[in-house]
Amino acid sequence: MTNIPVEMAPGATPPHAPQNWRTYFSFSTDHKVIGIQYLVTSFVFFMVGGFFAMIIRGELITPEADLVDRTVYNAMFTMHGTVMLFLWMFPSLVGLANYLVPLMIGARDMAFPRLNAVAFWMVPVVGILLMASFLVPGGPSQSGWWAYPPVSLQNPTGKLLNGQFLWLLAVAISGVSSIMGAVNFVTTIVKMRAPGMTWFRMPAYVWTVLSAQIIQLYGLPALTAGAVMLLMDLTFGTSFFDPAKGGQPVLFQHFFWFYSHPAVYVIILPIFGVFSEIFPVFARKPLFGYKVVAVSSIIITVLSGMVWVHHMFASGTPGWMRMIFMFTTMAIAVPTGIKVFAWVATLWRGKLRLTTPMVFALGALVMFVFSGVTGIMLAAVPVDIHVNNTYFVVGHFHYVVFGAATMGMFAAIYHWFPKMTGRMYNEGLGQVHFWLAFIGANLNFFPMHPLGLMGMPRRVASYDPEFIFWNVAASLGAFLLGMSTLPFIVNLVGSWLQGKKAPDNPWRAIGLEWLVSSPPPVENFEEIPVVIAEPYGYGRNEPLIANGKALELEAAEG
């Protein structure tokens, strides 16, 4: 069974997944192929960014800057952040959404399939540009992923083709790719839902993708504007942000954060959507308060555009501005909290199965709540004045981007792996991956909180001896975390090649994507489904769609 190539699998109906691996390296307009292309590409860069992290933690295990030169260390944290955000988080989330959204709304593909493919192929270009920056004079950008001027304008080699220039170019192309994707997702979700799928019959995941992509549309252009101006300063000597020429460096911060704050909601919203999909399946209960959860995504979209100055509380912003943004920043905890309580209520009195997707989602949720608590602390201006630019902030956001977002992404990958590849992953290895990652992440990122409170600044290649203990703990956690990737890779590669064949609906889940084969046919649905029920109908004896295959959904009635 395991030796039979996919093409000759018995009972294979008209075209399933691409017949060979070459399709995944080509310009395909099939959203399922593009989704997998995004996911695999972004995971490769996840490992690149992770490698940079290992160097960072290797340097920080001792107080002196004795592992690499300071310029190399500065390039490491700059590129670690840049790669992890622009080449891991955003592309992987878009890849997952690309794969799932058309299936979940009962469409054959995205609204603009060719635009979709073009947007994907820009990602390797961004990656190549950033990697190439290691080879130019002066090395890659060393001004941090936020590239504040005047440091980002200093250009010690004086060359036109320098790392900062390549960085700005890469970020600009990434922005173009993201905006193309955003236009595509918004159009698809608004216009191409299956008949009968009203707004409140749409899976929560699709709500979160819509919310996130709307943020991309209003936020990214601000970053583009700021990046263009910085590029002009760097390359042509204009004076937008150069104080020596009458420019205003703080204005860059406003441009930058006007996008980059909402950007973090672009990252976490689809993860919220993943939680909303996974918990009902493995608790066999409907998503509690689905309508409110759905609407809270849009509320977050709106509020997230009004909080950006909280990154600048120590930057000489006037007092009234600090207070306004403190209030808005705290307010955003309310729609977020609603979601957390809804998930807990979904689990409550359910019938839980601790599969790999479930444990990752649970672990991610717990880490998210912790980061929410530290987030409120950061929102309080007097506290932020002390911990801004320290490791406290680094700890907070790594609990979000690794603890919640990356682990949530792993949950999603395991959950939909059978659907995407037609194979089951290995459950034992999945559990090993979870525990290594969970323990590693907590050991790596928790110590950053006391370090910040004690006053250790971030982005430092060397530190005072009083910080040794927690840094050693954090570095050990990081190495453990690095190793946790191994069972993941072994599991997915091995299972994709030789795993047990997956049925249409291995989790007995309710949703349009689970009605079709694993992997789905090229056109997704032989006949477009007609939706007649709300999602998450666990415990009820009601069909999801009117036409065909209604039986498969009544499976779990007790």
Add this chain to the structure above:
Amino acid sequence: MNVRTILTLVVTAVILAAISLWMGQQSYGWFPPQAASEAQLVDDLFSFLVILGTFIFLGVTIAILYSVVFSRAGKYDMSDGPPIEGNTTLEVVWTAIPLALVIWIAVYSYQIYDRMNVKGPMELVHLHNPMQMATAYAAPLDAETEPLEAIEVHSRQWAWEFHYPGQNVSSTELHLPVDRRVHLTLESEDVLHGFYIPAFRLKQDIIPGEAIDFEFTPIRVGTYRLRDSQYSGTYFAAMQADVVVQSPEDYQQWLATTAKQPPTEAYNRAVTEFAKNRGKVKSVFTGWKSVPPAPPPVVNYSTQS
């Protein structure tokens, strides 16, 4: 909801509250010593947030763990759980309570910030750029807490230099008298820097081209660290200095003695390291070309770190 459930919930809540209050007490120990009057306010606010945060985090986590332990599906049980889709009362409660909490936290934080205004830097931070100006100085001060003359803080890549214009003293170590409000003028000669003294819980980014006023009151004799907090380039991590808070007599003594020292070149870590790197082939293995450090400060008083 029966009596047993209510009782269990109340007991759990009480236990969680006790743990949270304990954590709130512990949180004071997570900071450096409180060396400025502002530090006390910040630590109190943080403790309050720790109490609330602990309660919420433990409450949610315990609810999740409870489900994980006690609500597992039987091995061969293929049926679904109860089809509970919502509960309006519960949803209203868990929207209203967080909203109320958030408003409470925001108001309390505002009050703390306001009090720090009166005592310290926040309201008194004003930039000479009119659009960014904060509101005016607080009410007139009485003679006892009248701020000292300005101490100038000069920051550059990668050194701190302090200048006492009254006595014409310069130093790479910041000396301050205890229990007196001090007035600093923060300047940068090149890029953004951050004036951060963890023991005071105070931080202010320094913007090149602006002179930023900053005031606070040290309350504890001792030696503390000043660190650059806003990433400023290659030797950013090495840009640190000591802050020495002394009794007024010791402080005056130091000023008088130092004024008599001839200015000498101070040790500067960035300059020393940079010199060692010169001439090396530039690559990812040995490092790339860096912005050269500014020449070391020439001051009356410096130390070897």
Add this chain to the structure above:
Amino acid sequence: MDTQLNTSPVQEASHHAVAHEHDAEGNSMFGFIVFLLSESVIFLGFFGGYIIYKLTSTNWLPEGVSGLETREPLINTIVLVSSSFVIYVAERFLHDKKLWGFRLFLITTMAMGIYFLLGQAKEWSELPFGFTSGVFGGTFYLLTGFHGLHVMTGILLMTIMLLRSFIPHNYDNGEFGIKATSLFWHFVDVIWIILFLLLYVWQ
């Protein structure tokens, strides 16, 4: 939960499905509008920057510069804004399947756009300050340059539309191309009006 299976809503819904699958033009227009809304945020960002710089810079105008000439830019503005009406007329001709009328008015629009660009270039060449002349120079050329790029793009789109109008059966699937080009041109005009007010009127 209503689970009636009577055929009427299902049939209606299936019919709707077919309509959806074939409403490619509707989807494209929606997507294009979404794109334009996003694009306008870049301009809003630049406008915001300009306003802040103008209000807060200590040395706003470069040495020896007292302001901007407004007469020729005003003429250019009139030409550009009028061209929006011209392209609208072109669209109406196309809608009525009068291809030669369409082409004539499209070419006229392009000519007006080119006139605008040439006027802009002439203005640039005569200005006593450059891109690097302080914050004013930077924002002036950035704003007008970025806008100019959009005008050029609009003219390019119109060229493509013009050439395609010679392909037989080009409009069998609707007129999305020209509708989008026309909308883009209106967008470019509105941006210019705001720009003109900011740069030339508010001095």
